[in-house]
Amino acid sequence: MKIYGIYMDRPLSQEENERFMSFISPEKREKCRRFYHKEDAHRTLLGDVLVRSVISRQYQLDKSDIRFSTQEYGKPCIPDLPDAHFNISHSGRWVICAFDSQPIGIDIEKTKPISLEIAKRFFSKTEYSDLLAKDKDEQTDYFYHLWSMKESFIKQGRQRLIASA
Numbered sequence: 001m002k003i004y005g006i007y008m009d010r011p012l013s014q015e016e017n018e019r020f021m022s023f024i025s026p027e028k029r030e031k032c033r034r035f036y037h038k039e040d041a042h043r044t045l046l047g048d049v050l051v052r053s054v055i056s057r058q059y060q061l062d063k064s065d066i067r068f069s070t071q072e073y074g075k076p077c078i079p080d081l082p083d084a085h086f087n088i089s090h091s092g093r094w095v096i097c098a099f100d101s102q103p104i105g106i107d108i109e110k111t112k113p114i115s116l117e118i119a120k121r122f123f124s125k126t127e128y129s130d131l132l133a134k135d136k137d138e139q140t141d142y143f144y145h146l147w148s149m150k151e152s153f154i155k156q157g158r159q160r161l162i163a164s165a
Contacts, residue, residue, distance in 0.1 A: 001104065004050055005096040012042050020049045023063045043090035050097050051076075051086055058099075059084070075157040087155050105155030107148040114143040122150070 012020070021029050028048055035041035052063040059081060069079045078084050086099045092110030119131055127146055134142050 001098060001100040002054075003096060003098045003106065004054060005094060006046050006050060008039075008042060008046065008093045008095065011038060012045070017042070017045070020045050023052055024048050025068065028068075043095050046095045047088040047090055047097065050095060051088060054086075054097065054099060055081065055084060071157060073157065075155065087152075089151075089155075103157050105152040105157070107151035107155060109144050109148055109151075111140055111144050114140050119143055122147075 021032070024032075024045065028044070032041040032045050035044070048068075049063070052066050055061060055066055055078065056063045066078060067080065068076050071077050076086070076088070078086075083101055084099070085102055085104050086097055087104050087106045088095070088097045089106050089108045090096070091108045094108050094110075096106060096108050098104045098106035116131075120128055123131065123146060131139055131142055131146070
């Protein structure tokens with residue numbers, strides 16, 4: 001497994017944005033243009049370009065020749081390279097991508113105050129009890145540790161997160 005990351009210490013310049021947009025598909029360009037917040041568009045754009053850069057280097061392909069598709073539940077894939085497994089996550093100023101020869105999932109979360117209602121809805125009874133048993137100072141770290149593990153597993157493509165009623 002290899003993990004790559006980009007820390008966005010500043011917004012993309014207009015020149016950088018245009019250059020990176022030239023590598024991606026028209027559909028992804030349109031998706032980036034529809035974002036309300038520029039930071040969201042930049043994270044999405046950088047995630048796509050990061051994957052293209054790694055795949056391009058690894059398989060000696062031109063970045064703009066790489067075609068993405070989606071599998072069941074929306075997991076991105078490259079149909080022409082069935083053994084090239086990857087997953088992207090972005091949050092805050094970080095964009096990360098994991099690559100492996102097997103299905104893989106990765107998640108990164110910018111920490112902020114947690115919602116115990118979300119934890120109660122998506123965590124098992126044991127996980128939720130463990131969370132409540134933690135000191136207030138430890139609850140946020142524990143919440144995001146569990147949340148990111150669950151997201152990574154789901155993004156591996158094996159199952160969906162189903163909310164309880």
